[in-house]
Amino acid sequence: xxxxxxxxxxxxxxxxxxxxxxxxxxxxxxxxxxxxxxxxxxxxxxxxxxxxxxxxxxxxxxxxxxxxxxxxxxxxxxxxxxxxxxxxxxxxxxxxxxxxxxxxxxxxxxxxxxxxxxxxxxxxxxxxxxxxxxxxxxxxxxxxxxxxxxxxxxxxxxxxxxxxxxxxxxxxxxxxxxxxxxxxxxxxxxxxxxxxxxxxxxxxxxxxxxxxxxxxxxxxxxxxxxxxxxxxxxxxxxxxxxxxxxxxxxxxxxxxxxxxxxxxxxxxxxxxxxxxxxxxxxxxxxxxxxxxxxxxxxxxxxxxxxxxxxxxxxxxxxxxxxxxxxxxxxxxxxxxxxxxxxxxxxxxxxxxxxxxxxxxxxxxxxxxxxxxxxxxxxxxxxxxxxxxxxxxxxxxxxxxxxxxxxxx
Amino acid sequence: xxxxxxxxxxxxxxxxxxxxxxxxxxxxxxxxxxxxxxxxxxxxxxxxxxxxxxxxxxxxxxxxxxxxxxxxxxxxxxxxxxxxxxxxxxxxxxxxxxxxxxxxxxxxxxxxxxxxxxxxxxxxxxxxxxxxxxxxxxxxxxxxxxxxxxxxxxxxxxxxxxxxxxxxxxxxxxxxxxxxxxxxxxxxxxxxxxxxxxxxxxxxxxxxxxxxxxxxxxxxxxxxxxxxxxxxxxxxxx
Numbered sequence: 001x002x003x004x005x006x007x008x009x010x011x012x013x014x015x016x017x018x019x020x021x022x023x024x025x026x027x028x029x030x031x032x033x034x035x036x037x038x039x040x041x042x043x044x045x046x047x048x049x050x051x052x053x054x055x056x057x058x059x060x061x062x063x064x065x066x067x068x069x070x071x072x073x074x075x076x077x078x079x080x081x082x083x084x085x086x087x088x089x090x091x092x093x094x095x096x097x098x099x100x101x102x103x104x105x106x107x108x109x110x111x112x113x114x115x116x117x118x119x120x121x122x123x124x125x126x127x128x129x130x131x132x133x134x135x136x137x138x139x140x141x142x143x144x145x146x147x148x149x150x151x152x153x154x155x156x157x158x159x160x161x162x163x164x165x166x167x168x169x170x171x172x173x174x175x176x177x178x179x180x181x182x183x184x185x186x187x188x189x190x191x192x193x194x195x196x197x198x199x200x201x202x203x204x205x206x207x208x209x210x211x212x213x214x215x216x217x218x219x220x221x222x223x224x225x226x227x228x229x230x231x232x233x234x235x236x237x238x239x240x241x242x243x244x245x246x247x248x249x250x251x252x253x254x255x256x257x258x259x260x261x262x263x264x265x266x267x268x269x270x271x272x273x274x275x276x277x278x279x280x281x282x283x284x285x286x287x288x289x290x291x292x293x294x295x296x297x298x299x300x301x302x303x304x305x306x307x308x309x310x311x312x313x314x315x316x317x318x319x320x321x322x323x324x325x326x327x328x329x330x331x332x333x334x335x336x337x338x339x340x341x342x343x344x345x346x347x348x349x350x351x352x353x354x355x356x357x358x359x360x361x362x363x364x365x366x367x368x369x370x371x372x373x374x375x376x377x378x379x380x381x382x383x384x385x386x387x388x389x390x391x392x393x394x395x396x397x398x399x400x401x402x403x404x405x406x407x408x
Numbered sequence: 409x410x411x412x413x414x415x416x417x418x419x420x421x422x423x424x425x426x427x428x429x430x431x432x433x434x435x436x437x438x439x440x441x442x443x444x445x446x447x448x449x450x451x452x453x454x455x456x457x458x459x460x461x462x463x464x465x466x467x468x469x470x471x472x473x474x475x476x477x478x479x480x481x482x483x484x485x486x487x488x489x490x491x492x493x494x495x496x497x498x499x500x501x502x503x504x505x506x507x508x509x510x511x512x513x514x515x516x517x518x519x520x521x522x523x524x525x526x527x528x529x530x531x532x533x534x535x536x537x538x539x540x541x542x543x544x545x546x547x548x549x550x551x552x553x554x555x556x557x558x559x560x561x562x563x564x565x566x567x568x569x570x571x572x573x574x575x576x577x578x579x580x581x582x583x584x585x586x587x588x589x590x591x592x593x594x595x596x597x598x599x600x601x602x603x604x605x606x607x608x609x610x611x612x613x614x615x616x617x618x619x620x621x622x623x624x625x626x627x628x629x630x631x632x633x634x635x636x637x638x639x640x641x642x643x644x645x646x
Contacts, residue, residue: 002522002524005521005527006521012510016509314505318506319507319518320466320493321464321466321499322493322494322499322519323490323491323519323522323523323570324490324494325487325490325491326486326487326490327487328490328522400467401466401467402466402467405466405501405505
């Protein structure tokens with residue numbers, strides 16, 4: 001097969017000018033390396049964002065109690081606890097709502113043995129675990145009976161475990177003190193890592209909502225909760241769930257038409273979408289910027305190939321004189337350009353992946369090298385080789401044999 | 409009537425230069441039969457080389473007809489011309505025109521590559537031809553490691569590798585000393601005699617021309633003489 005032979009001829013030509021070939025390739029190496037590294041960083045960011053979004057739970061709403069107005073002074077959302085456990089139970093009955101969990105949060109000092117730690121205590125119901133898709137590392141969650149009886153039981157996060165318990169001690173079954181009252185640890189949450197806004201989600205303790213209300217924080221407004229988390233049955237049900245909840249709460253709170261809501265419903269999924277698209281835009285932009293260096297590398301190849309064609313005009317003449325067709329000459333020079341770009345991108349991929357790996361070792365950053373990104377860089381490099389190699393190769397192929405032979 | 413290998417009728421070649429057109433060939437008529445050994449002589453600028461380039465399908469005439477082996481060359485496209493150069497014609501140049509940085513063997517085998525011959529077959533035939541021109545032991549030498557005479561023999565081996573009907577040599581001994589020139593001419597003579605290959609060569613030297621049986625003289629783009637070598641050379645000597 002003649003193409004294999006022409007390929008060998010191309011390699012001989014590249015090998016004859018090693019320094020030049022290597023320098024030309026360097027352009028592609030840097031270009032492809034930059035693309036691979038930048039894509040890895042961009043996709044790493046995207047991965048982190050998506051992971052935080054997943055850790056939040058899917059199809060979520062937060063229902064906050066309303067804003068108060070006192071003597072013309074307006075306070076923020078949640079300043080008046082208007083939401084009740086009754087509201088939560090009613091919302092749970094709505095057809096488009098899958099689950100709802102009232103949350104009564106507060107900060108408390110936790111003591112176990114000689115250690116103490118201040119953390120966020122959430123009073124809630126068992127559905128909270130389902131809504132947030134929060135798995136257990138060990139032990140169990142509290143059940144509805146615990147909620148009814150306002151039991152002094154606690155499910156604790158990994159950060160709390162780390163700060164209170166010596167290594168090797170299983171916290172399940174141990175008793176710790178929250179605000180000086182004893183609570184039995186019945187479960188340990190699996191780690192969720194950072195949330196979208198950078199908070200440590202594992203630095204928390206969950207107790208039955210009734211326990212938090214009656215025994216832990218006391219309540220100015222009995223039976224109320226600060227907010228609720230609600231989950232639509234599916235992504236398609238989001239809109240319906242929102243309007244159902246709004247109608248229900250307006251009815252329950254006796255709000256007449258034209259009056260302002262005393263609660264607000266926030267769609268967390270929309271927020272997640274925004275964060276996700278911002279991350280993918282970042283990823284795309286990094287790739288696009290790196291692509292410019294790929295383009296510059298391609299122009300370098302074209303430049304050198306043009307020089308090479310001019311330098312080797314006589315050689316082209318000789319080849320034509322002994323029977324090379326235009327397309328043989330075209331193929332040979334195209335293969336030279338293609339070899340430079342593909343070999344360059346091969347080295348570039350190695351260097352890009354190497355850098356990405358080094359970055360993760362020394363900088364706390366997630367990079368994700370995907371076969372897709374490598375394949376794309378390769379394809380683009382090959383495309384660049386053909387695109388920028390074609391013009392010089394055509395120039396060579398179009399030479400007239402006699403003129404090429406006479407060229408000095 | 410037997411169709412000659414080369415039939416050229418009323419061949420013109422003009423070059424357009426800054427000072428206007430230059431008429432290099434002014435109506436050449438020439439027939440060369442199979443198996444002939446023809447020398448072309450003439451002063452510089454008489455159009456010998458241009459004529460050779462047209463016969464070798466490296467250049468195209470401005471007007472006139474050229475039949476090679478009964479085929480009108482003007483009707484051939486670029487790819488077919490490349491094929492003719494590859495298979496039907498072997499070209500030997502004054503300056504050898506070997507590829508630098510390519511071994512003697514690979515230089516000889518190069519036309520076979522464009523003919524689509526397999527690598528092992530190329531190697532076999534190249535080595536056989538190197539043997540034939542007495543350079544088998546230099547197969548892996550680069551051209552710049554060889555003498556002028558050796559390089560020209562490599563070039564002749566390359567011209568012969570596709571077993572062409574016609575070998576065109578444009579001053580093949582122009583860069584060689586007298587002794588080497590005669591060795592090269594002996595090689596051409598042997599090819600002509602043993603394999604009945606038609607040979608057309610351009611030369612300035614009467615000694616070289618004497619190897620040919622027929623002599624064609626060019627002057628100012630015209631044929632000035634055509635006949636048996638000894639007769640024509642004798643006329644000049646007188």
